[in-house]
Amino acid sequence: MTPPVSIRIAEPTDVPQLATLFKATVLQHGPQYYTAQQTAAWAATADDRDRFQQFILGVTTYLAVNESNILGFAGIGSDGYVASTYVHHSYLGQGIGSILMAQILDHAQRDRLPRLYCEASKFSVGLFTKFGFHLYATEVVERHGVTFERYLMEKLMISKNADADCP
Numbered sequence: 001m002t003p004p005v006s007i008r009i010a011e012p013t014d015v016p017q018l019a020t021l022f023k024a025t026v027l028q029h030g031p032q033y034y035t036a037q038q039t040a041a042w043a044a045t046a047d048d049r050d051r052f053q054q055f056i057l058g059v060t061t062y063l064a065v066n067e068s069n070i071l072g073f074a075g076i077g078s079d080g081y082v083a084s085t086y087v088h089h090s091y092l093g094q095g096i097g098s099i100l101m102a103q104i105l106d107h108a109q110r111d112r113l114p115r116l117y118c119e120a121s122k123f124s125v126g127l128f129t130k131f132g133f134h135l136y137a138t139e140v141v142e143r144h145g146v147t148f149e150r151y152l153m154e155k156l157m158i159s160k161n162a163d164a165d166c167p
Contacts, residue, residue: 005071005096007103010061015053017070018061019046021088028089033122034148041146059083062103064096074100076107080157082118085127097127105131108157117154128153 010018023046030039046052061075061084072087074097082104087096108116119139120128133153140147 004066005064005099006066007099008063008065010056010063010073010075012053012057014063014070015049015056018056018063018073019049019052021070021073022046022052022086025086025089025092029092029123037146038148041144042148044144055083060107062100062107064100072096072100074104076104076116078111080108080113080116082116082128085118085124097124098130101127101131113157115154115156117152119150120153121148121150125151125153128155131155 023043026039026043026046030042034042045055056073056075059075059077059081061073063073064071064087070088071091072085074085075083077083085097085100085104087100104116107113116133118128118133119141120133125135133155135151135153137152139150139152141150142148
């Protein structure tokens, strides 16, 4: 059951709480998909304050919040890059990721972005697939001396008024 949620845009004062959410979720949920070494390296991303702040504030990051907590976040760049989609581990499977992804899609429609793309983790591929993204490649990247496989996914956006310009 989805808890009551509102959406707002992240502010600089949110970054420490988002870093905590990110790290806790990766440490809690990551071991189901990744080795202990990979999970630790991924979680350490939140420890670089400047880089993490850029990760959040360098794009438009939407927060799903309830009365007292940030439940998750998702970021989108002006070029259609979906930079993040994270849900607090206590709220996984409750529709928060879907609410955030719907917000990302609304943003893309409003800004008339022709394409959305991302580098999905093993545990986010399902969410992206649910919202019409498809896999076009994989890549191996290194984080803190540890390699990871990422899934490159995209969604081509179709304007609701695409036929309006046709004779």
